[in-house]
Amino acid sequence: MANNPKSAPQDKEPAGAAAAKTAAKKEASAPAATPAAAAAPAAPAAPGAESAATAASERTARVKAARTVSVGIAHINATFNNTQVSITDPKGQVLAWSSAGRMGFKGTRKSTAYAATIVAQEVARMVAPHRMQEIEVRVQGPGTGRESAIRALQSSGLTITAIRDVTPMPHDGCRPRKRRRV
Structure with a gap:
């Protein structure tokens, strides 16, 4: 029973990742030899490489600072x-x-014009910290939410400068879907 591979617990991560975690735990638990050694920054392993803490703090700073995009x-x-x-x-x-x-819309309610209106209002609210004033609208696809999403963006205070239909049109490319029989 012990030699049966089905009953043995499966390791979800590769062997290299497990070894790296073990090495990281050992480094974290080992005390620094001297205070000077603890204060000195570690040299990067490869040229141009940054420490993980520095990269994480830079990403957070970029996300927090909302750029002004008009x-x-x-x-x-x-x-x-x-x-x-x-x-x-x-x-x-x-x-x-x-x-x-x-x-939060599920099933067939996702394809309604009302859902498209709510989505466009939410996106306009999310972009408000960037102080955006003018937008160019590029619409793609045959769905029912095209016009209602444009109206919702306009009613949320954004000025629409241009509306373009960028739906890809085949030049007799792929065979279309079969017809629906109702």
């Missing part, structure tokens, strides 16, 4: 099953995003 791009992806809205800066960095599923 012009942005709103990407609305309206499918038959869901509506996703994300707002980016002109370079393409995502500032805020949401979807009908994220807002």
